[in-house]
Structures are given as C-alpha cells and as structure tokens.
Amino acid sequence: MNIVVNLNKSLNTTSQDAVTAVKRIFKVRKAGHAGTLDPLATGVLLICLNEGTKITGFLADLAKEYVMTGKLGESTDTYDAEGTVTGRAEEVAVTRASLEEALGKYTGDIEQVPPMYSAIKREGKALYELARQGIEVERKPRRVTISSIELLDFELPYFTVRVACSKGTYLRSLCHDIGSDLGVGAYVTGLVRTRIGGFTLENAATLDELPHKTAALHSLDAALAHLPEVRVEGEDLRKMKNGNPLRMSNGTPRSAGPVRLKDDSGKLFGIGRQQKDILKIERLLHL
Known part of the structure; x- marks a missing residue:
C-alpha cells in the first residue's frame, strides 16, 4: 500500500x-x-x-496554514504552555488596534530566530537537548514567508490568529516575537495546523x-498533483528507470522545480528535475 x-x-x-x-x-x-x-x-x-x-x-x-492562540502578559522558555514562565508583565495594556499593528509587521518575507526548544541540529545535537541541559546557544535567523495573518479573536489576555506561511516557520517564535514587540511577552496556548498545500x-x-x-x-x-508532469515513453523510459538522464526535445514543457514522471499509460513512476534541457530522475517509485 x-x-x-x-x-x-x-x-x-x-x-x-x-x-x-x-x-x-x-x-x-x-x-x-x-x-x-x-x-x-x-x-x-x-x-x-x-x-x-x-x-x-x-x-x-x-505552504502551511495554522490557527494559533496565544496568551499575552507572560513569556516561557519553550515559547508555549509546556515551558517554565521566564517573564511576567506588570500590566497588559494591549488594545485590538495595537495588536493588529504588531501583527502587520510579520507579513511578507521576515527573518525569524528559531526557538531553543526545536529539533534543529547544532554539531549533531538537537537544540532542545541542549536547552534541557540549561545550555542556550546563538541561533542564526532564518528567512521565512508569512503570506497572511488574520486576527480571529481577541479577549485579553488571549488572542487567536490564522496564519498562512512557508515551510520552516516557527509559530512559537512568531507568538514570542509579537509579545516582545508589544512589550508584554506572549506564548502559544493552542495550535492547529489546518492545511498543508x-x-x-x-x-x-x-x-x-x-x-x-x-x-x-x-x-x-x-x-503530488501540485507538481507538473512529464511523459516519458519507449526507450527513454527504460533508460530513465535505470537512472540515465534524458535530453529533452524542444517541444517538452520546461519546469524549474521537480516534476512528476509518468509512463506512456499515465502511470507515475518517479519524480524528476529538469536542468536546462536535461531531465534527471530524483526518486524512482515502484508502484
């Protein structure tokens, strides 16, 4: 199966x-x-x-879509409700307008620092393993894309947003950064991934x-329906299944990214990638 x-x-x-x-x-x-x-x-x-x-x-x-609920007024070491509280605001004077203004700063291409409690590797060790030992290391910012942030609900100290974003976006970091911008801190209390592609x-x-x-x-x-398809037939099909690159004809559509490879009957047999006029197989699928 x-x-x-x-x-x-x-x-x-x-x-x-x-x-x-x-x-x-x-x-x-x-x-x-x-x-x-x-x-x-x-x-x-x-x-x-x-x-x-x-x-x-x-x-x-x-691309991914999430519905995230955050709590304003406190920060935790994990950036979510599972962690230890590391900061607490004396007053949470956040209005809907000030929250929406803060959210607006995070649409488009942004630089985001991953949380220490993450699976990112540092010299072969996951960051969360170092964090549990009380070790904090510098994390390089990563470029991610947030297509949209929509405020769904706001009732202090909680807010709920719908976020459409690229691969690699940390919603916990987003919530933490929003809280920092507002000067009160924030952490994630609930997160639902509602869509992948x-x-x-x-x-x-x-x-x-x-x-x-x-x-x-x-x-x-x-x-894989989001990938364009390329048909491969006859002797070319045999060669490609054996791992040999194929020179594309002038009439074959070009794609900068990965493509679905199909045989003459329309059956998927792999995933390839085109480089100029050469088509190479990246994954051979035995279906």
Whole structure:
C-alpha cells in the first residue's frame, strides 16, 4: 500500500507516535511524516506509507496554514504552555488596534530566530537537548514567508490568529516575537495546523477513523498533483528507470522545480528535475 494519509493528529501525541500508530493500522513496513507537529499542536500531519516515504520532502515544502492562540502578559522558555514562565508583565495594556499593528509587521518575507526548544541540529545535537541541559546557544535567523495573518479573536489576555506561511516557520517564535514587540511577552496556548498545500483539516482523519475515511487517503500521484508532469515513453523510459538522464526535445514543457514522471499509460513512476534541457530522475517509485 503506497499512499499518503492526511491525519488529524491528536493533542499530546508526538509526530513519531502518530507515524507508529498509522503504520500499525495499515500493517506496512515503512512510514514517515512530512513535517513535524509539536505534541501540543493538533491538526494536519501527512504520513507517507511504503514508497510514499520517498516523497516526504516534496510535501514538506508545501505552504502551511495554522490557527494559533496565544496568551499575552507572560513569556516561557519553550515559547508555549509546556515551558517554565521566564517573564511576567506588570500590566497588559494591549488594545485590538495595537495588536493588529504588531501583527502587520510579520507579513511578507521576515527573518525569524528559531526557538531553543526545536529539533534543529547544532554539531549533531538537537537544540532542545541542549536547552534541557540549561545550555542556550546563538541561533542564526532564518528567512521565512508569512503570506497572511488574520486576527480571529481577541479577549485579553488571549488572542487567536490564522496564519498562512512557508515551510520552516516557527509559530512559537512568531507568538514570542509579537509579545516582545508589544512589550508584554506572549506564548502559544493552542495550535492547529489546518492545511498543508491542498490537504485540509476538513478531510483529515483521526486515528479512530482510519482506515475507513477514504477522503483522508491519497495516492502518490494525487498527493503530488501540485507538481507538473512529464511523459516519458519507449526507450527513454527504460533508460530513465535505470537512472540515465534524458535530453529533452524542444517541444517538452520546461519546469524549474521537480516534476512528476509518468509512463506512456499515465502511470507515475518517479519524480524528476529538469536542468536546462536535461531531465534527471530524483526518486524512482515502484508502484
């Protein structure tokens, strides 16, 4: 079974625990996820089975959407409700107007410093491992894109926003930075991932709904529908499956990014990438 499962991850479950549970439900040998969700976050987690594990990177690159609730007036070391309070404002004089003004600073391309409690590696060790030892290291800012931030609810000390953003955006850092800008601190109290590309929370399945909720189960071809396709036929097909690059004809559409590779019957057999007039296979899929 080579599919992508759109799972609605439950609260207090790690992404790896979710992968293990789905793997057990479908009785498959291989499974992996396309983008970690913190234990305190819920919502869309894409779990790829068998040959699907070869396409996780192409799904992880998709744009994301979240609904985040933050608490103003306090800061924590983890930037969420799981951490220890490190600061508390004497007064939280934040208005809806001042909050919306602060939110406006974070749309577009921004530089964001990842939290210490993250899986980013430093000399082979995850930052969260260092943080648990009381070690804080300098983190280089990362460029991320936030397409939009919409204020959904505001009732002091809490606010809720919908955020559309690129891969690599840390919502905990966003909340922390908003609180810092307002001079009162803030941390995440709730986070739901509502979308990854075309995969929505409405069509996601809980573990209890698997494997029967078919709307949550996607073929690899359907999961990669955001990629353009290139047909390869005859001798070229044989060569490409053997790993040989293919020189493209003048009439073949060009794509700067990855493409779905299909045989003459329209069956997906891999993912390739075009460089000038050369097409190379990056992932061979045995479907």
